Amino acid sequence: MFKHSQLESVKAWLAHPDHAAMPLHARIQRAIRQLILDGALGPGRPLPASRALALSLEVSRDTIETAYAQLHAEGFIDRRIGSGSFVAEMTEFRPGRGLPTRARFTRNLAPNLSKRGAAVFGSGGVREQLAPLPFAPGLPETRSFPLPLWERLQRQVLKETGAQALLHGDPQGAAPLRRAIADYVNLERGARATADRVIVLTSSQQALTLCANMLLDPGEGIFIEDPAYYGARKAFDAAGLESLPVPVDRHGLMVDRLLSNPHKARAVFLTPSHQFPTGATLTLDRRLALIEWAARHQAWIIEDDYDSEFHYEGRPTACVQGLDPYERTLYIGTFTKSLFPGLRIGYAVLPPQLVQPMTVARTLLDGHTASLAQLTLARFIEGGHFGAHVRAMRGVYADRLAVLTRLLREHVSPFVEPRPPIGGLQMACMLTCDLSERAAIDAARHVGVELLGLSGLYASGRGLPGFLMGFAAYTPAELEAAVRRLASAFHGLMRK
Template sequence: MHVHDILAAATLERDSPTPLFRQLYVHLKDAILDGRIAAGVRLPATRTLCGLLNVSRQTVLAAYEQLMAEGYLQGTVGKGTFVSASLPAGARAGDAATAPMVRPLSARGELIAGGMARVLHHAGPLRAFRASMPGLDLFPFDVWRRLEARHWRHSTGALGYGPGAGYAPLRELLCAYLKASRGVQCTPDQVVITSGSQQALYLLAQLLLAPGEAMWIESPGYQGAVAPFTVAGARVCPVPVDAEGMDVAYAARHYPDARLAFATPSHQLPLGVTMSLRRRLELLRWAEANRAWIVEDDYDSEYRHTGPPLASLQSMDRAGCVIYVGTLSKVLFPALRLGYVVAPPALAVALARAKAVVDRHSPIVPQATLADFIAGGHFARHIRRTRDAYGERRQALVDALDARLGGRLRQGPSDAGLDLCVHFTERLDEEAVARHARDVGVDVRTLGYYTNPQAGAACAIDPGLLLGFSAFTPDAIRAGVADLEQAIQRASV
């Protein structure tokens, strides 16, 4: 096809938000790249092309100039404009368009891309009983906006680069808070700010485990924690959970060579149990004797409804083997994407350097805003307010379940956290209940979802559901339980 015919076929949309010169530029570039206009071919003069396409000369000049700047065209005064002769040959004229080449991922790439395939993410409007979701209706967004705006107006230092470990004033404040509320023993230099606890687990998995090395993880348990260790090439070893928490003796007997244990001592997800003192001491003795690490995930320990928060496992550590991981997603709001790690000093330095490799540092303005939020007393007030509200919401759920489903559901521990685990007292299909629940507008998670696919019979648990209560008013909870009763009734037919 002659070059004039190719250019005349250009479809320029006059009403498009894309300028005409950009449309012409794209048409010419595509024709050059796929070989319809060959290297060395002379293009029509700008005035000729103006008449051909019924556009202004400035439109053609702008398109030509952009193509020249990018190396597709070259021009000589008095001789005209040509497709660059140095371009490699494109597809032969008349060839059918070929599909883009699909290049396979590396084995590591496949692990990373598929690491979160089993993890369910919240989607759609908020509905009872979405699990592990804080009550956003209780957050003082007006205070937060005011504090954040002040940094945008006056804090030019927050707009540059920062240290990989995070904003220093925030690390100091978190250190003081964790000492007072959780008994965590640390200095600010041991605190590393991360983009949520998920990034913290990814970095720790990369730093602490070689491919093929074994690590313990609770089953049932938090599925988002499985992915980082799997991606690191670790041998993930499911450990059963009972009324005392992770079964340390089972793990030591079946996986004696493990280099790391991931545990949630204060509030196990999804069963809600708290690790007994006997098991905590047993886990610490194992780690010290085997020179292994313990990653303590303390994701919602602020919310204990029957007394003050329990002391952390890290506060009991005398061998420097516990790495404490926390998140602000549950106490503030998930979109903040701020978490933290308290690590032994040498590991904290390595962790900050590794963090810098991944994303240099977490955004500074949110960190600075959070520091002001804590320093101004807003953080402590918010925790007190939400703890009271969540206690009321928890009681509303417990009472509503007793009233409507007392004979059909057995409730698990409810003294801490944002969720309540319930087990069926009759033979019911979890997935069928969840499906019928979705049909009537109720959002639930099955307990089976939290079970590691590699887990055997030792990790089996009674079927049931995880019900979140913290994000819903008592009235919404009571209405949700009525809908859940209807879903269970349908599943039992």
């Protein structure tokens, strides 16, 4: 028979909620197998008779017999007619043999990662909320997306392509989508794109990872805006690059700071149309100066145009890539924010000499983006539906920005100063009281409100306290309810 502790261990397996989806016999089999692997049941040790164990566990004998049969099939036990079941003679290579339980536990908690692996793991990655709360930034309105239209276009694709849409796709991206993207960015963003220079990816984050690993060697420097998009900085850090912060003012990146030490880095990362998170637009003279710097020093400009579709005052400035005659600029875009996050399609417009290297590198990451989604998106763009959706959402988001600004000034003005942007899906708000940024974020979370702190986006550590507040994904009623909860939380903090 089992010792009392062994029997309790099996019962714990049966009751554990993580194992609830397993059939009963599988839970018993796994529990006994783990006792054997841990050395609690040594080679040659007899197992309880199936009838006795069934009584102890209050299960049927057939359940025990099924568990024993699986253990026997896997080689963990021997079954001898007339004698019973015994733990098989394990080899000296049994996992964990000779190691105390604590040592095995510690080994599992401390993986032996490479330096790059440790940097990736240490960064914490880029995490998105599955069920976002107000005011999580960077999220579009998805509830009003024209799903029936999308489904109709997808059915058309399947009808015309059949099983072809289910096979591997071109790692550079489906040709119809690359043509549609090139036409769109040329018309709307003033780019210099052709279909053969577009690579379709799963996200702008994937594009940043490719740039970090393909354009620069570990230890080399890259100029980044300060403050900067956290996902870009993490991608560069994980690749072993030295991120060199350049301050941002109301005209965007302070290019003169970069030009005062032009040889320090071989690339610069920018969000020039709508700087993340300040919302500043890089002026034309600074754009031209960066283009000349990149050409003169054979450096790269990585331009992230993450939400330029949503511009609320006048027309957006032409992208840097369209102004660059030297082809030193990589232009990154995404449909995650203009359509919906679950689409998982982004893209990059590349200098001609980088198309093949980037495509080969992409095959080592995930091969290709799903063909069916690409072909459906191509029809969505070609049919004018993308432009119509963006125009409709631009009006909705402008209204929601105005609502949030008014609500903050009415209810939270003693604590924060809203700074309405000229575009985008989120607004920067500065703390104007003695509350600490961390305390304010924690208090907001307790009342179901999500805030992204601004100070942590500054690599220099000299950022002013405040928050980035998303507004695009939330209705006016949701915004008002969240602002009232936020005001209550802040008033409660001040009374303490």
